[in-house]
Amino acid sequence: MNIVLNGVTVAIKSPPLASLLTVLREELNVTSTKVGCEQGGCGACTALVNGKPQRTCLTPIAAVDGASVTTVEGLGDSDHLTAVQQSFVNHYAAQCGFCTPAMIIAATAYLEGNGSSDREEIEEALKGHTCRCTGYQKIVSAVAAAVAETTFDLTVTTPSPNTVIKSGGQT
Amino acid sequence: MSVDVLIPETTDAAVEAFGDGTDITVIAGGTIVMQLLNYRRITVSKAMLLNKAGLSYLRQSDSTWTVGAMTPLSDLLGMFSPLGACAANVADHEVQYQATIGGNLCAPTPPEHPSGDLQGPLIALGATVRSVGAGGERTDGVEEFLASRAGRLVLDISFETPQAGAFAALDRPHTRHFTALAVSGVKSGDTVRLAATGVGPVGVRLLSAEAAAGDPEAAGNAALADAVLRDDALASAWYRERTLPSLVARVLNEIKEAS
Numbered sequence A: 001m002n003i004v005l006n007g008v009t010v011a012i013k014s015p016p017l018a019s020l021l022t023v024l025r026e027e028l029n030v031t032s033t034k035v036g037c038e039q040g041g042c043g044a045c046t047a048l049v050n051g052k053p054q055r056t057c058l059t060p061i062a063a064v065d066g067a068s069v070t071t072v073e074g075l076g077d078s079d080h081l082t083a084v085q086q087s088f089v090n091h092y093a094a095q096c097g098f099c100t101p102a103m104i105i106a107a108t109a110y111l112e113g114n115g116s117s118d119r120e121e122i123e124e125a126l127k128g129h130t131c132r133c134t135g136y137q138k139i140v141s142a143v144a145a146a147v148a149e150t151t152f153d154l155t156v157t158t159p160s161p162n163t164v165i166k167s168g169g170q171t
Numbered sequence B: 001m002s003v004d005v006l007i008p009e010t011t012d013a014a015v016e017a018f019g020d021g022t023d024i025t026v027i028a029g030g031t032i033v034m035q036l037l038n039y040r041r042i043t044v045s046k047a048m049l050l051n052k053a054g055l056s057y058l059r060q061s062d063s064t065w066t067v068g069a070m071t072p073l074s075d076l077l078g079m080f081s082p083l084g085a086c087a088a089n090v091a092d093h094e095v096q097y098q099a100t101i102g103g104n105l106c107a108p109t110p111p112e113h114p115s116g117d118l119q120g121p122l123i124a125l126g127a128t129v130r131s132v133g134a135g136g137e138r139t140d141g142v143e144e145f146l147a148s149r150a151g152r153l154v155l156d157i158s159f160e161t162p163q164a165g166a167f168a169a170l171d172r173p174h175t176r177h178f179t180a181l182a183v184s185g186v187k188s189g190d191t192v193r194l195a196a197t198g199v200g201p202v203g204v205r206l207l208s209a210e211a212a213a214g215d216p217e218a219a220g221n222a223a224l225a226d227a228v229l230r231d232d233a234l235a236s237a238w239y240r241e242r243t244l245p246s247l248v249a250r251v252l253n254e255i256k257e258a259s
């Protein structure tokens, strides 16, 4: 088995019913996908599978053999943040940060699907994600601002100028 | 313990691998099975993943729809009520991409809560279920299927476009896994079919309520005779007894307005 993780093909040795979450964290050392509930309810383990947000805790690795998997590590790094990442910084949308990688993944998919800056639509798009800290308002503001500010190319998994938002977002 | 995992690449291969279903765990979207595995609530010696078995399709021929067992709920969202509305009420958008109609119909029923919200709309639609297993292929009404689903592999589900339909459910805080109580109704010609989920281990047809369908309030009260209400992790029997009549009346009023 293999997956294309953040643009790089990697072979998988874990058993076929291991969850994608376990494979990412324990075999591949990709720890942005968090172990929350392992019941699909908190959203903290979400990654993009073939471009769609998916609960990695509910996904047997054998079901995604050959698939493209994008985690937040594949979106940008501290020098080249994507629009959504930069907007989360600008809007103080993280406190403890546990939910943040998956929130950014879900928001990235929302932008990629031409989501609008309407707060209710953003709340609907993120409703599978629990945040214990922020009260959600700043997260929704960050996503709304990212929608307004960005040209965003999800197909680029290594940061390029296209995936970078210039500073100057609302603070 | 090592697990034998089969990933058939055609429907025929899936049917053959399933055989009479002995000791085989079917994994569709995995949104229920993986929870059970994660919490070690089931052990699996042989599993069959259906994601490549060619069972994800939505076909329409005149007014007849046939939905492959692996069709994700996200593909049902735009459909008529009660089916589309019920699918939209399940979980959240991300789970809807992964969760399938076959997995919902076959959702196991743990003691803590009801399961399989789509069973309600499918009973109300008078849907039929094509399955294989011991004795070969069979096509059953949803209630008959639910009563004898052990050892069956669902291939697809068929139903007619209704003249009018409606769905009403209790609000669900956050992404609770199942709806505490929901009612579906479908009008075809002069008849109205009603069904509920959250009133027993599987979806139930509300025959007494159907008989009184001309008067929504009376039908709501009559529905109590069709249901065995219990306390569970989502709601008390007391609460369900007070809310079932109003959901039935709401569905019947919506159907009246729509037709």
Ligand SMILES: Cc1cc2nc3c(=O)[nH]c(=O)nc-3n(C[C@H](O)[C@H](O)[C@H](O)COP(=O)(O)OP(=O)(O)OC[C@H]3O[C@@H](n4cnc5c(N)ncnc54)[C@H](O)[C@@H]3O)c2cc1C
Residues within 6 Å of the ligand: A039, A040, A041, B025, B026, B027, B028, B029, B030, B031, B032, B033, B034, B050, B069, B070, B073, B089, B090, B091, B092, B095, B098, B099, B100, B101, B102, B103, B104, B105, B106, B107, B108, B115, B116, B117, B118, B152, B153, B154, B155, B175, B176, B177, B178, B179
């Ligand atoms: C956060 C969250 C919220 C949820 N909310 C709801 C909700 O509101 N309402 C609701 O109804 N459900 C809910 N669920 C449960 C679940 O997502 C759905 O019921 C879903 O439709 C199950 O489909 P699946 O393909 O993922 O099933 P799977 O987990 O793959 O399978 C479920 C069961 O069906 C069997 N099975 C699957 N396909 C077949 C087949 N073709 N033939 C025979 N047996 C089969 C499996 O062996 C298993 O026993 C929720 C789940 C999560 C994680």
Ligand code: FES
Residues within 6 Å of the ligand: A034, A035, A036, A037, A038, A039, A040, A041, A042, A043, A044, A045, A046, A055, A056, A057, A058
């Ligand atoms: S850990 Fe996967 S949804 Fe909570």
Ligand code: FES
Residues within 6 Å of the ligand: A093, A094, A095, A096, A097, A098, A099, A100, A130, A131, A132, A133, A134
């Ligand atoms: S920032 Fe702490 S859970 Fe969201």
